[in-house]
Amino acid sequence: MFFQIFSYLRFLLSSGNAHGLHSPFVFGLYAHVVNHYGHFAAYDAVENRRTELLHDATTIQVRDFGAGSHTKAGRVRQLRDIARTAAKPPKLGKLLFRLVNHFQPRTIVELGTSLGLTTAYLAAADSRAHVLTFEGCPATAEVARATFKATRVHNVEVIEGNLDDTLGPGLVALPAPVDFAFFDGNHRYEPTLRYFEQMNQHRTEHSVFVLDDIHWSEEMERAWAVIQQHPDVTLTIDLFFIGLVFFRRNQPKQHFALRFDNLIDKLLERTRRLSA
Numbered sequence: 440m441f442f443q444i445f446s447y448l449r450f451l452l453s454s455g456n457a458h459g460l461h462s463p464f465v466f467g468l469y470a471h472v473v474n475h476y477g478h479f480a481a482y483d484a485v486e487n488r489r490t491e492l493l494h495d496a497t498t499i500q501v502r503d504f505g506a507g508s509h510t511k512a513g514r515v516r517q518l519r520d521i522a523r524t525a526a527k528p529p530k531l532g533k534l535l536f537r538l539v540n541h542f543q544p545r546t547i548v549e550l551g552t553s554l555g556l557t558t559a560y561l562a563a564a565d566s567r568a569h570v571l572t573f574e575g576c577p578a579t580a581e582v583a584r585a586t587f588k589a590t591r592v593h594n595v596e597v598i599e600g601n602l603d604d605t606l607g608p609g610l611v612a613l614p615a616p617v618d619f620a621f622f623d624g625n626h627r628y629e630p631t632l633r634y635f636e637q638m639n640q641h642r643t644e645h646s647v648f649v650l651d652d653i654h655w656s657e658e659m660e661r662a663w664a665v666i667q668q669h670p671d672v673t674l675t676i677d678l679f680f681i682g683l684v685f686f687r688r689n690q691p692k693q694h695f696a697l698r699f700d701n702l703i704d705k706l707l708e709r710t711r712r713l714s715a
Contacts, residue, residue: 456697457697460695465676473697481563485590488559491589492522495517495519498518521554527623527651530699531651535561536564538619538647540565544565545567547561549561550620550622551622551625552574555585558570558586566592569615570594571598575599584597602624606634607637610641619646621651622649632662639669644687645686649681654680674690675695677694677697678697679698
């Protein structure tokens, strides 16, 4: 956690806001999508499900193929603890909803389903989209399916198993390119770059990749730096907790670090949750 705090302090020194943005594309995205304060009715169903999970003492056997958790939690965990410490916060889920609503991708791929709250946000943003989500833990995937039923999203396909084994075949089987991808499957350097390269083979110049927790550890910061310099990447936006990656051919190569409003409150809230 201390690494994230120091990373955020460095981020504050190098980041900015909408003032001084000379890219019309980035300005519009930042002003009208990232920092959007309106309410969508679809938020309510997902947050009602979150409330249910936060009060659910049911235990499941968790199987984690990734870098693990800062909480050092055991394999047998209560759903309410997973919802409290591992599920993505409402602010991030709502941002993903707005990004999908804005770009209207037809094919969405998510690496790391967890309890399905973030997946539900991705799916609810556009019922015409096909959401393919990968989850390594069978018990967690079963809870996610209950989340999709509770939130009434019907456009999600879950693939269970280790991403090292399932991602390649899953992408090959897709009938269309990957328009939007959310990376939250493994917070380590080598797997992150490997999954990025696999996904990169199935995208178009209009695709949008979103990487979670890019400042979660030194490994993730290194992976993010490599992705920023990737020859196919033309534009990245660092919002600290997530990074947006674009491949627009007519876009000059640029990298932005922009403040997602009230980030310090979010960091403090995450600190309270992880130390509880």
